[in-house]
Amino acid sequence: MxxxxxxxxxxxxxxxxxxxxxxxxxxxxxxxxxxxxxxxxDVAKHASGLNSGVLHAGFYYTSDSLKARFCVDGNRLMKAFCKENNIPVNHCGKVVIASNEEELQGLYELENRGRRNGVDVELIDLVRLKEIDSNAKSYQKALYSPNTASVDPKLVCTKLKEILVEHGVKFEFSSEFKKKKNNIIYTNQKQYTCEYLINAAGLYADKIARQFGFAKNRIIIPFRGNYLKYSNSNHTIKTHIYPVPNLLNPFLGVHYTLTVKNELKLGPTATPALWRENYKGLSNFNFQEFIQIIYYETKLFLFNSFHFRRLAISEIKKYNRKHFVKLAQHLSNNCNPDLFDTWTKPGIRAQLLNTKTLKLEMDFIVEKDEHSLHILNAVSPAFTCSFAFASYLVSEKIKKIQHKK
Incomplete structure (x- = not known):
């Protein structure tokens, strides 16, 4: 045995x-x-290491959401962690621009959300916009977020690993959860028991949660996010430049992003993927996942829930680089579209779908009992929220074990 x-x-x-x-x-x-x-x-091999690295300020989210609750504090705590551990941060800020009267109203809604959420956010005129970033173009006004920043997510996660190892946390790498039976956790390497289990498995969180009786009527539908890198490091963009998003879905539209090294990227796509780790070609192909995901994506297409049909068609068009670049040309004055010429390694968004309503879940979802806790739909801004979200979970949700040594 x-x-x-x-x-x-x-x-x-x-x-x-x-x-x-x-x-x-x-x-x-x-x-x-x-x-x-x-x-x-190793750590952060999926979304945590492949996301944009943007530290969001917290003005996109409705005030009753967990995202809104933890984004402001999460932003502050992540910056403090980076400062304490000599991890660079690009304090570049962000502007959200409007193209027309309808989008201008969207800016007012974002400002209202930001103020309700305690975010430092300001509606500015075009003169002030030019002072912040002369490249950005907008209609009448823009929204300015000074606290939006960028970090290298891989560096953050690697430093966390070092700290945790120093404090006695045991990492079991290449150890894949297989099943739970009679309170024993079986992996491809060893078997384990514990007083309390925490499922933070990202793309596979729903599958694991179902073995514990959770994630009913919910499934993760993966979306692949690609960025195009600007090949000239002498660009003149000074801040993140975002469009007004459609607030009925969780994607933020094609935008200009500055990395921690001040490299310029355009993106992301939000392409419906065909299996959970559908990064490129047929790599990591999983037939069972393919059948399941195609079933739900076909259903979404036929019923056109949350305008999925339009989303899917528009995302397929983004494979054409010239079309993709053109989508953001209205955001800026001085970027040469021909210099957005290198696709970066894509990330996969583990987006939760409610299979009864056929709607995407907009907020983080946590399900628990006295033996386990399952974090579902930990999508953007989960990286920004992470320290504040973890504090909440440990204080209010996770079973406290009074261990004597």
């Missing part, structure tokens, strides 16, 4: 959410044993 390893807390997933929760647990309960099970060979 195989040896069973026991820990107080087991976390599945070494992305930013799993790492942040481990950090918070270690600080709150230093005598407890913690293990992180990760199917890859």
């Amino acid at each position: 195989s040896h069973t390893y026991h820990y107080d807390y087991i976390i599945i997933g070494a992305g930013i959410i799993g790492l942040s929760i481990a950090k918070e647990l270690g600080e709150k309960f230093p005598k407890c044993s913690i293990a992180i099970l990760e199917k890859e060979d």
Whole structure:
């Protein structure tokens, strides 16, 4: 009979959410044993390491959402963590621009949301816009967010791993969750028991949650996000430049993003993927996932829920680089469209779908019982929110283990 390893807390997933929760647990309960099970060979191999690195300010989200609740504090805590650990931050700020009268009304709504959420946000005129970034173009007004910034998400996650290892957290890499049976967690390597399990498995969080009786009527539908990199480092863009988004869906539209190294990117796409790790070509192809996801994407297309048909067609068109670049030309004056010429490595958004309503879930979703907690739909701005979100989960949701050593 195989040896069973026991820990107080087991976390599945070494992305930013799993790492942040481990950090918070270690600080709150230093005598407890913690293990992180990760199917890859290192941390942040998926969305946590492949996202844009933008630290959002928090003005997109309705005030009753978890996203709004944790974005402002998450932004502040992430910047403090980076400062403490000498991780660079690009404090470039962001402007949201309008193209017409309808989008101008969208700016007013974003300003209202921002103020309700405690965000430092300001409606500015075109003179002030030119002072902030002379490249940005807008209709009558723009929205300015000074606290939006950029970091290297991979650097953040790697530093978290170093800190956690120093504090005794056990990382079990190349360890893929297979099943739960009679309170034993089986992986492809070992088997485990724990006092409390935390599912932060990103793209696979729903599949794991179902083994614990959760994620009913919910499934993750993956969307692939690609960026085009600007090949000239001497660009004159000074801030993130975003359009007014459609607030009925969770995507923010094609925009200009500055990296922590001040490189300029255009994107992202939000292409419906055909299996969970559908990064490129047929790599990581999974037939069972393909059939399941095609079923729901076909259903969304036929019923045209949340205008999925229009979304899917518009995203397919973005494979044409010239068309993709043209979508954002109205945002800026001085970018040479021919210099957006290099596709970066894509990321996959683990977007949760309600299979009863056929609507995308807009907020983070947490389901739990006395033995486990499952974090579903940890999509943008989850990276920004991570430290504040983890603090909330450990304080209010996760079982407290009084461990004696």
